[in-house]
Amino acid sequence: MSAEKNIPASVIARLPRYHRYLRELICTDVRRISSLELSRIMRVTPSQIRQDLGYFGGFGQQGYGYNVKYVYTKICDILGVTGGFTAVIIGIGNLGRALADDKIFEKHGVELIGLFDCDKEIIGSDVAGFEVYDIACISEFCKKRSVDIAVLTVPRTACVSVAAMIAELGVKGIWNFTGEELISGKNLPDCSIALQNVYLGDSFLSLCFDVKKQKESDVLDDKNGKEELRRSGAEGIESDEA
Amino acid sequence: MSAEKNIPASVIARLPRYHRYLRELICTDVRRISSLELSRIMRVTPSQIRQDLGYFGGFGQQGYGYNVKYVYTKICDILGVTGGFTAVIIGIGNLGRALADDKIFEKHGVELIGLFDCDKEIIGSDVAGFEVYDIACISEFCKKRSVDIAVLTVPRTACVSVAAMIAELGVKGIWNFTGEELISGKNLPDCSIALQNVYLGDSFLSLCFDVKKQKESDVLDDKNGKEELRRSGAEGIESDEA
DNA sequence: TAGATTGTTAATCGATTAACAATC
DNA sequence: TAGATTGTTAATCGATTAACAATC
Numbered sequence: 139m140s141a142e143k144n145i146p147a148s149v150i151a152r153l154p155r156y157h158r159y160l161r162e163l164i165c166t167d168v169r170r171i172s173s174l175e176l177s178r179i180m181r182v183t184p185s186q187i188r189q190d191l192g193y194f195g196g197f198g199q200q201g202y203g204y205n206v207k208y209v210y211t212k213i214c215d216i217l218g219v220t221g222g223f224t225a226v227i228i229g230i231g232n233l234g235r236a237l238a239d240d241k242i243f244e245k246h247g248v249e250l251i252g253l254f255d256c257d258k259e260i261i262g263s264d265v266a267g268f269e270v271y272d273i274a275c276i277s278e279f280c281k282k283r284s285v286d287i288a289v290l291t292v293p294r295t296a297c298v299s300v301a302a303m304i305a306e307l308g309v310k311g312i313w314n315f316t317g318e319e320l321i322s323g324k325n326l327p328d329c330s331i332a333l334q335n336v337y338l339g340d341s342f343l344s345l346c347f348d349v350k351k352q353k354e355s356d357v358l359d360d361k362n363g364k365e366e367l368r369r370s371g372a373e374g375i376e377s378d379e380a
Numbered sequence: 381m382s383a384e385k386n387i388p389a390s391v392i393a394r395l396p397r398y399h400r401y402l403r404e405l406i407c408t409d410v411r412r413i414s415s416l417e418l419s420r421i422m423r424v425t426p427s428q429i430r431q432d433l434g435y436f437g438g439f440g441q442q443g444y445g446y447n448v449k450y451v452y453t454k455i456c457d458i459l460g461v462t463g464g465f466t467a468v469i470i471g472i473g474n475l476g477r478a479l480a481d482d483k484i485f486e487k488h489g490v491e492l493i494g495l496f497d498c499d500k501e502i503i504g505s506d507v508a509g510f511e512v513y514d515i516a517c518i519s520e521f522c523k524k525r526s527v528d529i530a531v532l533t534v535p536r537t538a539c540v541s542v543a544a545m546i547a548e549l550g551v552k553g554i555w556n557f558t559g560e561e562l563i564s565g566k567n568l569p570d571c572s573i574a575l576q577n578v579y580l581g582d583s584f585l586s587l588c589f590d591v592k593k594q595k596e597s598d599v600l601d602d603k604n605g606k607e608e609l610r611r612s613g614a615e616g617i618e619s620d621e622a
Numbered sequence: 623t624a625g626a627t628t629g630t631t632a633a634t635c636g637a638t639t640a641a642c643a644a645t646c
Numbered sequence: 647t648a649g650a651t652t653g654t655t656a657a658t659c660g661a662t663t664a665a666c667a668a669t670c
Contacts, residue, residue, distance in 0.1 A: 146660075146661070148660085148661065148662095149661095150586075150589060151586070153585070153589070154579070154581065154582035154583075154585035154586060155579075155582065157585060158579065158581065158582070172626085172627065172628085173627075173628075174627080181563075183662075183663060183664090184627095184663095185662070185663050185664065185665095186661095186662065186663075188627090188628065188629065188630085189629090189630085189661095189662080189663085191628095191629090192628090192629055192630070196628075196629060196630095198627080198628050198629080199627085199628070199669090199670060200626075200627050200628040200629075200668070200669045200670045201625070201626045201627050201628075201669070201670040202626080202627070202628080202670065203626085203627065203628080204628090216589070217585050217588055217589050217592070218585075218588040218589055218591060218592030219585070219588060221588070221591075221592050221595070223588065223591060223592075231478065231481075232474045232475070232477040232478035232481055233474070233475070233478040233482075235474040235478075236473065236474035236475040236477075236478055237580075239473075239474055240475075240580075242580060242581055242584060243584075245581065246581060246584055246585060246588060248584075248588065286591055286595075287587065287588075287591060310591045310594050310595060311587050311588075311590060311591035311594070312587075313583070313584060313587050321423075330594055330597075331594070332587055332590030332591045332593075332594050333590075334583055334584070334586055334587035334590070336580070336583050337396070337397075337400065338479075338482075338484060338578070339396065339400070339484055339487065339488060340396035340397065340400070341396075341555070341576055341578050342484060342485075342488055342490075342555060342576070343395070343396040343399060343459045343460075343461070343488060344392075344393070344396060344576055345529065345553050345554075345555050345574055345576035346459055346460040346461060346463070346465065346488060346489075346490065346529075346553075347392065347395070347458070347459050347460055348553060348574035348575075348576070349460060349463075349465060349528055349529060349552045349553040349574045350459070350460030350463050350465075351574075352552050352553070352572055352573070352574050353463070353528075353552060355572075388636075388637070390636085390637065390638095391637095414650085414651065414652090415651075415652075416651085425638075425639060425640090426639095426651095427638070427639050427640065427641095428637095428638065428639075430651090430652065430653065430654085431637095431638080431639085431653090431654085433652095433653090434652090434653055434654070438652075438653060438654095440651080440652055440653080441645090441646060441651080441652070442644070442645045442646045442650075442651050442652040442653075443645070443646040443649070443650045443651050443652075444646065444650080444651070444652080445650085445651065445652080446652090
């Protein structure tokens, strides 16, 4: 059915970024774009763009370029944005609320259909226009409605048990923010459920690394600046060499 | 000073993951580990581990393996976790609150020293043990205290203007959750500030892609299942071929 | 038609893995 | 010393880039 055979993971991993930029282009009413123009915007090589899109069978036209809307639609299809998926959020703390508020689901074609928590204080309250349900009812809920994706924003300690329950109920994917790595066959019964473990800390550490580099080079610049000053003040005095 | 010259970006990008696993090992009181054992836990090749750590000058000992705590400390140093950095959060919505609550900063050696917002309703209130300050006071604040990192959890529309202000004040890095891509020299005055743009949507789309694949193969399995059934029901009846 | 730009093949580059000598 | 396991070099593999013929 789909021609998505043997496509490198590196290409797949870039698709969300294409999705993001193409969406942006549509918003600014760009109808048509060449790989060269797009490459400048996305700061990649035009070769990579042509190669990447080529894997899915060529969305462009020689001498013309790419129809933005068409490519966008295609990439949406590939990513499953048009699959009509449903999602629930489990754990309605600040992060759960942030995700519920963010319209991240509808923006990607996924319908948010339920919020769950175990805290009596929160159950029954309204969050982002949804009533928060008791997690104890999730089994019943999943029997009535087909749930494709569960977002896990529970405390880390609850991750494994909630994930096991969810997987048992036939959910197809878990978006896991707990910090506990879910691995099928390790801390989750071996099954084919899709897992996306999110580690905000990893991104934060990458930033720290760059900040550290930055600060170090600042210190260095500072030293060189002083050195510069010293040298220019010593005009006419020759160095030992030469 | 540091021997971190010409280290591939791919290696650097893996460091936060090492950090995470080594931390875990320390928590479970593992003192010593070989690249082979660690490779099984992290599901990479032992070669990669030795190669990666080798870039920083070899943290292990032949015939013995690696001292977990020592390697952890080294990686912390490299990542800047021991740099004594400071951070502020700008934009105290649900996501800002989630990050303030999460202890993500202290866990990575960074001190959270201020929360800022522009909403009169929120300013002055207590969030995660911090008083929320008026964003109008941030310039003053930065003059009194050195701020290394700013976390941007403001609405997307405010991203560029707030970032420009922050950069102007000498902040060294921005952890940007707004969804607007910050690029030095494009929508941010050209400067050497470290930028980490976070796109939760990208991670979500990757999940959608996997879920879609999953559902497709389920459908296929289903078909094959029925096919299987049909065939076993048709025992004895030969196919056209053969 | 001539010009532009893709799709795709070939060449290059970098990253990962394998192997093994060094050494604890 | 013998066994284990690193650090590091060499071999393999994959991903990116360049080039160009195909074609709109």
